[in-house]
Amino acid sequence: MFVNRKAPHGTIYALEALEVVLISAAFDQDVSLAFLDDGVLQLRQGQNANAIEMKNFAPTYRALEGYDIEKLYVERESLEERGMSSDDLVVPVEVVDRNRMSELMQGQDVIMSF
Amino acid sequence: MLHTVNKSPLQTRDLDSCLAHLGDGRLLLIEDGVYAALAAAPSASQLADAAAAGRVYALGPDMEARGLAADHLAANIQVVDYQGVVQLVIDHGPHQAWV
Amino acid sequence: MQFAILVNEAPYQHQASDSAYHFAKAALEMGHSVPRVFFYMDGVHNANRLQEPQQDDRNIVRRWSQLAEEHDVDLVVCVAAALRRGIKDEILAPGFRISGLGQLVEVGIQADRLVTFGD
Numbered sequence: 001m002f003v004n005r006k007a008p009h010g011t012i013y014a015l016e017a018l019e020v021v022l023i024s025a026a027f028d029q030d031v032s033l034a035f036l037d038d039g040v041l042q043l044r045q046g047q048n049a050n051a052i053e054m055k056n057f058a059p060t061y062r063a064l065e066g067y068d069i070e071k072l073y074v075e076r077e078s079l080e081e082r083g084m085s086s087d088d089l090v091v092p093v094e095v096v097d098r099n100r101m102s103e104l105m106q107g108q109d110v111i112m113s114f
Numbered sequence: 115m116l117h118t119v120n121k122s123p124l125q126t127r128d129l130d131s132c133l134a135h136l137g138d139g140r141l142l143l144i145e146d147g148v149y150a151a152l153a154a155a156p157s158a159s160q161l162a163d164a165a166a167a168g169r170v171y172a173l174g175p176d177m178e179a180r181g182l183a184a185d186h187l188a189a190n191i192q193v194v195d196y197q198g199v200v201q202l203v204i205d206h207g208p209h210q211a212w213v
Numbered sequence: 214m215q216f217a218i219l220v221n222e223a224p225y226q227h228q229a230s231d232s233a234y235h236f237a238k239a240a241l242e243m244g245h246s247v248p249r250v251f252f253y254m255d256g257v258h259n260a261n262r263l264q265e266p267q268q269d270d271r272n273i274v275r276r277w278s279q280l281a282e283e284h285d286v287d288l289v290v291c292v293a294a295a296l297r298r299g300i301k302d303e304i305l306a307p308g309f310r311i312s313g314l315g316q317l318v319e320v321g322i323q324a325d326r327l328v329t330f331g332d
Contacts, residue, residue, distance in 0.1 A: 102136070105115065105210060
């Protein structure tokens, strides 16, 4: 599982986490992505980083399905704390509550956190 | 699961988020995270239940580096050295870093 | 037991690479193995042999090289992160090599545990 807890653009973590996710697709593993805390902001619609000359990588989350990476979990409480709902995201996800997210983490063999 | 927090709880919310997902996992405080173990910190009460259950640890070398002695710690927090950390990863892995 | 280690921060600015080193050393002293340490993002600066810390400070880069030599630890630097930061083959410290992110994913799967050190 890849755990994403940081907002995009301010630091490189979100972008680099996505790079590892894409590589992991080649390893035939049961990959899942968790978005919580500021990590949910990575999926926010309407991002445009042209004026700061940085990469617009949000659309790449939509391409994950093509790599058979379909388990995207987003924490409900984290969305609500930021005034967001699943309608504000660039890609369809499974919204889960905090307890469910905790259970999902506990079921993993390997966790990479960014 | 073994969770690590490496930030002061007075600086970021990583500890709060970790505790909200801790379940029956273990928490290890390292680097600036050891400040969360201070009896005087607001975090002490948040940690109390997990600590009483013997599930909270702090890295001794990082405490010493920051002038934190064992008697500054909140109750029931266990101090470990690096080999103790390795053992925690073995006994309670996988590792989730709340970085 | 086999421990894979991921280091995401540069040396000296952040304690992450120190913590990773002390963890690796302790694991090896206990008779475990550390097949690979993967350096990602600013962590790639750990591989730069041109660094000259002051005499009274620890030499983080040399410490990694010694660990690699004494315990056969594979020190892998992410190629994209490295080239972006000017870390190239000609300035790599002994024991380090540049390769792809697949090396991180692979060791994460193969090792018993993956331990992450970052900001």
